[in-house]
Amino acid sequence: MDMKVNRLSRNRKRILAIQIGLTTVLGVVVFQIVHIQGAYGKGLLNKQSQVVDVTKPLMAQRGAILDSSGSRLAYDVPSYFVDIKTIDFHSYATAAAKVLAPMLGTSSTQLLSLFQSNNKWIQLPSTVMEPEKVALQNAFNQHKWAPNAKSIQWSADITFTPTEQRYYPYGSFAANALGYISTSGVSVGGIEQEYNKLLAGTNGVVSYKQDAYGFPLPSTEKVLKPAHAGDNIQLTLNGSIQGFVENQMNSLVNQFHPDHAAIIVANPTTGAILAMASAPTFNPNSYWTASAKSFENWAVSSTFEPGSTFKPVVLAAALATHSIALNQTFQSGQITVAGATIHDWNYWGWGKLTFQQALEKSSNVGFATIAGRLGWPNLLHYLQAFGFDKPTGINLPNEASSILFPPSQRGPVQLATSGFGQGISVTPLQQIQAIGALANGGKLMRPYIVSKITSPSGKVIQQYRPTVENPHVVPPQIARTVSHVMVLDVSGKSGIDTIAQIPGYEVAAKSGTAQVPGPNGQFYTNRFITSFIAFAPANNPKVEVYVTVDWPKVALSKTWGSTVAGPFERAIMQYCLQYDHIAPNTLPATSSTSVAKGHVKYVVIPNIIGSTSQNASLRLQQLGLNPSMIGVSGNVTKQWPAPGTKIEKGSRVIGLMQRVGVGNKVAMPNLSGLPMMDADSILSALSLSPSLHGAGYVVKQSISAGSKVAVGTVVSITGAP
Numbered sequence: 001m002d003m004k005v006n007r008l009s010r011n012r013k014r015i016l017a018i019q020i021g022l023t024t025v026l027g028v029v030v031f032q033i034v035h036i037q038g039a040y041g042k043g044l045l046n047k048q049s050q051v052v053d054v055t056k057p058l059m060a061q062r063g064a065i066l067d068s069s070g071s072r073l074a075y076d077v078p079s080y081f082v083d084i085k086t087i088d089f090h091s092y093a094t095a096a097a098k099v100l101a102p103m104l105g106t107s108s109t110q111l112l113s114l115f116q117s118n119n120k121w122i123q124l125p126s127t128v129m130e131p132e133k134v135a136l137q138n139a140f141n142q143h144k145w146a147p148n149a150k151s152i153q154w155s156a157d158i159t160f161t162p163t164e165q166r167y168y169p170y171g172s173f174a175a176n177a178l179g180y181i182s183t184s185g186v187s188v189g190g191i192e193q194e195y196n197k198l199l200a201g202t203n204g205v206v207s208y209k210q211d212a213y214g215f216p217l218p219s220t221e222k223v224l225k226p227a228h229a230g231d232n233i234q235l236t237l238n239g240s241i242q243g244f245v246e247n248q249m250n251s252l253v254n255q256f257h258p259d260h261a262a263i264i265v266a267n268p269t270t271g272a273i274l275a276m277a278s279a280p281t282f283n284p285n286s287y288w289t290a291s292a293k294s295f296e297n298w299a300v301s302s303t304f305e306p307g308s309t310f311k312p313v314v315l316a317a318a319l320a321t322h323s324i325a326l327n328q329t330f331q332s333g334q335i336t337v338a339g340a341t342i343h344d345w346n347y348w349g350w351g352k353l354t355f356q357q358a359l360e361k362s363s364n365v366g367f368a369t370i371a372g373r374l375g376w377p378n379l380l381h382y383l384q385a386f387g388f389d390k391p392t393g394i395n396l397p398n399e400a401s402s403i404l405f406p407p408s409q410r411g412p413v414q415l416a417t418s419g420f421g422q423g424i425s426v427t428p429l430q431q432i433q434a435i436g437a438l439a440n441g442g443k444l445m446r447p448y449i450v451s452k453i454t455s456p457s458g459k460v461i462q463q464y465r466p467t468v469e470n471p472h473v474v475p476p477q478i479a480r481t482v483s484h485v486m487v488l489d490v491s492g493k494s495g496i497d498t499i500a501q502i503p504g505y506e507v508a509a510k511s512g513t514a515q516v517p518g519p520n521g522q523f524y525t526n527r528f529i530t531s532f533i534a535f536a537p538a539n540n541p542k543v544e545v546y547v548t549v550d551w552p553k554v555a556l557s558k559t560w561g562s563t564v565a566g567p568f569e570r571a572i573m574q575y576c577l578q579y580d581h582i583a584p585n586t587l588p589a590t591s592s593t594s595v596a597k598g599h600v601k602y603v604v605i606p607n608i609i610g611s612t613s614q615n616a617s618l619r620l621q622q623l624g625l626n627p628s629m630i631g632v633s634g635n636v637t638k639q640w641p642a643p644g645t646k647i648e649k650g651s652r653v654i655g656l657m658q659r660v661g662v663g664n665k666v667a668m669p670n671l672s673g674l675p676m677m678d679a680d681s682i683l684s685a686l687s688l689s690p691s692l693h694g695a696g697y698v699v700k701q702s703i704s705a706g707s708k709v710a711v712g713t714v715v716s717i718t719g720a721p
Contacts, residue, residue: 051209051217055224060201061456062166063230065178065191067239068274068451069642071677072169072684074178074192074284079127079165082136085157086115086122095145103135104128105286126183126288127165166192168284169680169692174242176297177235177276177396177449180284188287189295191233191450194397198453201230229456236272236451239677241265243719244575245275248568253279256552256564262299262428263568265576268436268535268544270466271445273394274576276300301398303425304550307514308362308561309533310421313434314370315359316482317382320474323373326356326485335365338412342368345513359485360494362511364420371419376410379418385473386434387444388426394447395464402426422514432546435533437470438486439508439541442479444470483508487538499566500534502574504584508541509534509569511561516551527551532565536573536582543576545569607643608636608655616655624649630669630682634658638685640678654678660686661711668715670705671698676719687711694719 166181179190204227265275282290333349358366486508608616702716
């Protein structure tokens with residue numbers, strides 16, 4: 001009994017001690033609450049009630065750059081700034097860099113240097129788009145570089161901040177003409193720089209209220225000034241021709257490894273630039289990986305000695321001033337001018353030649369003689385008339401101008417060498433403008449690469465039209481005569497530029513091979529600029545092609561414009577003639593709907609926009625065409641090819657109906673055989689996301705025709721020439 005009493009007494013004492021302890025702790029807590037409330041409560045209450053007015057810019061969407069058919073070459077897409085917490089990477093930096101570098105298109109070495117910095121967080125130097133974001137998120141969730149470090153919350157070590165990024169869907173396609181937008185938002189080169197103000201639009205201003213901790217207060221946002229999206233710039237560049245030119249340039253570079261090269265395709269009657277390519281080039285989506293020389297548009301901003309491609313200009317000037325007659329003769333081989341001996345490329349010459357044969361044989365002696373008879377005053381007058389005294393005025397930045405002999409150096413030797421394109425420097429664009437004047441009956445046109453500017457709603461703000469710089473450079477008969485001699489250079493018995501021959505077409509052409517002056521004024525013995533210029537059909541020119549190649553790596557015995565640049569000019573010319581459906585050995589097409597060209601019937605596509613799909617299909621079928629309507633109902637809103645295009649009977653014409661799908665599903669069209677540019681436009685019009693691989697015509701699509709796909713689905717299409 002006593003033991004029970006003692007045990008009960010001890011329990012009561014223990015309970016009492018616990019109660020006293022709890023009371024003491026509670027008292028301390030209450031005291032602290034009262035103390036904090038008294039000392040800091042008013043300040044905390046004031047801080048909580050603080051509201052700050054904030055204003056920030058409302059960024060405008062940058063306008064798109066389009067090719068001649070309306071396909072987007074540059075536009076803004078959603079992207080993300082990426083911040084990575086590097087404190088957890090110290091033990092895994094090397095492994096993580098190897099895993100993440102391929103996802104970011106960078107080297108593991110560059111990424112490793114960022115991970116090993118002393119900063120707790122680092123931001124990647126470039127933004128990423130949605131596919132890269134997803135890949136990065138998966139990598140951090142799966143912690144592939146540290147499979148045994150599962151205790152680290154890797155997914156919390158990466159954050160994504162939404163922004164906009166300039167996107168070039170075809171990579172290096174026409175990059176030197178387009179330019180690029182830097183990661184800091186600066187427009188550099190090309191159309192991006194030239195039309196930056198119009199493309200950029202106008203930023204707006206938004207205001208909102210936030211608390212003292214920086215959190216925005218709900219329902220307080222107010223737009224003080226709305227943002228206005230930038231205008232769209234549509235170019236004269238033909239996507240299909242540009243794609244073929246890019247492929248030819250790649251082949252040229254792989255074969256000859258030149259210091260640099262340029263290719264221009266133009267319409268000589270209007271001055272419109274149909275294609276423009278430079279090498280080396282760059283990918284605007286990752287411009288920071290390119291060398292400095294890759295950003296130069298060699299077609300516009302570089303000068304070079306044109307060599308023999310300059311001879312048609314000199315011949316036209318001499319004929320216009322009656323300085324020579326084509327049937328007059330001279331002794332080829334060599335000539336001495338003021339103590340300097342000038343040789344023909346064929347050292348011994350060909351004996352006596354006429355001045356017509358001087359162009360066909362590309363005789364330097366003949367053109368030194370012609371220049372001597374022409375004289376400096378006449379030569380300078382016609383250099384100015386042909387546009388060599390100033391930049392062409394094309395709507396691109398950083399255009400260079402020709403370099404002519406200053407008055408103090410205009411002696412007889414300089415006059416003689418100018419006659420065959422040595423000692424003066426011109427740009428490729430000036431050269432194509434000048435020869436284009438001969439193709440155009442003596443009328444000099446200003447080259448242009450922008451066709452129109454439209455507002456975000458599609459309203460035409462400015463339409464660019466052909467501009468005549470000089471209506472009468474030489475009389476039309478003189479231009480036709482020189483063109484005829486250029487044709488003989490290709491097809492005549494005496495001509496040396498037979499590489500330009502295309503069966504069934506009269507091609508006017510001239511090759512050029514010029515030595516390159518060194519820093520001491522002497523010419524390099526192993527460095528040449530080879531070039532080739534041509535237009536066709538000679539009697540009604542529609543296409544002009546110029547290829548220039550600086551320092552091709554090839555044996556000296558093969559360093560000629562006709563052997564280096566000529567094959568590429570011919571391939572491009574042939575492609576353009578076929579693309580434009582210019583039939584061989586026929587007169588210019590008439591305005592009738594169906595035109596017979598050789599043994600093939602071509603049809604001018606009517607405008608079916610606004611028609612019902614039934615009426616449009618019936619009309620196309622009556623013309624012998626194969627209609628293909630995309631969508632479920634409504635009138636036709638777009639068509640491919642564009643109205644007025646000449647195509648072969650039996651060809652497919654695609655119409656896009658007003659209602660393209662049911663709900664968020666659309667039917668996948670058959671893109672096989674379509675130009676990549678058209679396929680891109682069609683997928684974009686269907687609100688699908690095209691992923692392009694290659695160039696030319698579609699040979700493969702990732703989703704089969706007829707499949708029902710959700711809006712926004714990525715569709716991969718592969719092209720081949």
